[in-house]
Amino acid sequence: MDIPIVENVLKLNDEVAQINRAKIRDAGVFCIDMIGSPGCGKTALLETTLKHLAGQLRIGVLVGDLTTTRDAQRIAQWCSDVVQINTGKGCHLDANQVRQGLEQIDLANLDILVIENVGNLICPVGFDLGQNVKVGVFSIAEGDDKAAKHPYIVQEAELLLLNKMDLKPYVSFDLRQFREDIDRINSDVQLMEISATEGWIADWVQWLSRQVVSKVS
Amino acid sequence: MHEFSIATALVDLVKQHCPPGEKVERVSVSAGPMRGIEPSAMQWAWEAAIDETFLEGSELDLKIELWQMRCPACKKIFAAKNMFEPCECGCETTSPVEGNELKLISLTLADPPGPPENTSWTSPLSKTC
Ligand SMILES: Nc1nc2c(ncn2[C@@H]2O[C@H](COP(=O)(O)OP(=O)(O)O)[C@@H](O)[C@H]2O)c(=O)[nH]1
Numbered sequence: 001m002d003i004p005i006v007e008n009v010l011k012l013n014d015e016v017a018q019i020n021r022a023k024i025r026d027a028g029v030f031c032i033d034m035i036g037s038p039g040c041g042k043t044a045l046l047e048t049t050l051k052h053l054a055g056q057l058r059i060g061v062l063v064g065d066l067t068t069t070r071d072a073q074r075i076a077q078w079c080s081d082v083v084q085i086n087t088g089k090g091c092h093l094d095a096n097q098v099r100q101g102l103e104q105i106d107l108a109n110l111d112i113l114v115i116e117n118v119g120n121l122i123c124p125v126g127f128d129l130g131q132n133v134k135v136g137v138f139s140i141a142e143g144d145d146k147a148a149k150h151p152y153i154v155q156e157a158e159l160l161l162l163n164k165m166d167l168k169p170y171v172s173f174d175l176r177q178f179r180e181d182i183d184r185i186n187s188d189v190q191l192m193e194i195s196a197t198e199g200w201i202a203d204w205v206q207w208l209s210r211q212v213v214s215k216v217s
Numbered sequence: 218m219h220e221f222s223i224a225t226a227l228v229d230l231v232k233q234h235c236p237p238g239e240k241v242e243r244v245s246v247s248a249g250p251m252r253g254i255e256p257s258a259m260q261w262a263w264e265a266a267i268d269e270t271f272l273e274g275s276e277l278d279l280k281i282e283l284w285q286m287r288c289p290a291c292k293k294i295f296a297a298k299n300m301f302e303p304c305e306c307g308c309e310t311t312s313p314v315e316g317n318e319l320k321l322i323s324l325t326l327a328d329p330p331g332p333p334e335n336t337s338w339t340s341p342l343s344k345t346c
């Protein structure tokens with residue numbers, strides 16, 4: 001006998017994500033799920049951003065990592081609201097891990113919560129955490145084919161960052177091709193060129209501030 | 218290995234839908250190509266996830282859907298094996314449409330050995346959920 005069902009496989013995760021979303025919304029916080037390959041510069045970008053916005057925007061960070069607390073330590077130099085979530089073998093964060101992480105953070109103190117997902121461009125995309133938006137991070141050191149090879153993050157992201165632009169003179173990277181691939185997959189997504197370590201993040205910082213303002217108004 | 222998380226999520230979801238005491242023979246799942254699910258990794262993950270659970274011995278029937286590409290020139294939407302496949306009309310700049318679904322489609326239950334003794338069971342699907 002066949003029982004027809006037709007239901008999202010990750011339904012149970014998505015239900016917990018909705019609980020997170022309500023909690024984040026009620027606290028008036030804007031929440032970003034930051035997704036990118038290992039080494040693309042997610043933590044470096046957070047460090048530079050926190051330094052830059054100190055005293056202006058209150059930013060908290062949940063950082064997912066397989067084992068170490070190194071990223072959390074790096075971020076803690078600039079921010080007191082940082083919680084490390086060790087996923088063990090898990091290659092992405094799920095809504096339940098974020099729910100537990102949220103219990104250790106005082107959302108009332110924050111304007112923005114950034115969740116640094118586990119370095120991986122594929123599976124974190126499918127797991128709703130309760131964020132407002134997903135931001136995808138690429139770097140030019142990874143090659144210009146990475147958007148076309150990871151269409152899911154391109155499709156789902158509200159904003160894409162192309163990091164390590166300071167390395168432009170040293171790597172061959174066809175920006176026109178990269179932009180064209182992105183445009184074909186998601187013509188609505190914005191792409192910003194940045195360098196986390198050089199502090200070329202003006203567009204990104206402006207975007208962040210705009211999100212907070214539009215949240216308040 | 219997101220296949221393993223998907224497999225464990227699937228086991229939990231099937232548990233919600235399976236009538237008590239029934240044996241599930243097959244679990245049918247449909248996945249869009251955006252999801253990047255590798256069929257052999259998924260089969261392996263399924264075997265690992267159902268080990269020593271009520272689903273032990275059940276089979277996973279996974280269907281990876283084709284890409285649906287939209288042609289900006291002739292507006293046709295066509296099924297394709299690969300993303301960015303050119304259109305018949307010659308246009309090379311096709312775009313993928315959706316493709317991110319991941320759905321439990323149905324459960325196939327094993328036939329009971331004899332005539333059913335208890336016919337008062339109602340499907341959980343008949344309740345509002
Ligand atoms: N040249 C250059 N290196 C960068 C930039 N951003 C990050 N890195 C370096 O890339 C490496 C990985 O960065 P990290 O922030 O740990 O990446 P994550 O794994 O995405 O968190 C580190 O050695 C960083 O210093 C950048 O904009 N330019």
Ligand SMILES: [Mg+2]
Pocket residue numbers: 042043044071116
């Ligand atoms: Mg990191």
Ligand SMILES: [Zn+2]
Pocket residue numbers: 090091092123124218219222
């Ligand atoms: Zn994963």
Ligand SMILES: [Zn+2]
Pocket residue numbers: 288289290291292293304305306307308
């Ligand atoms: Zn065409």
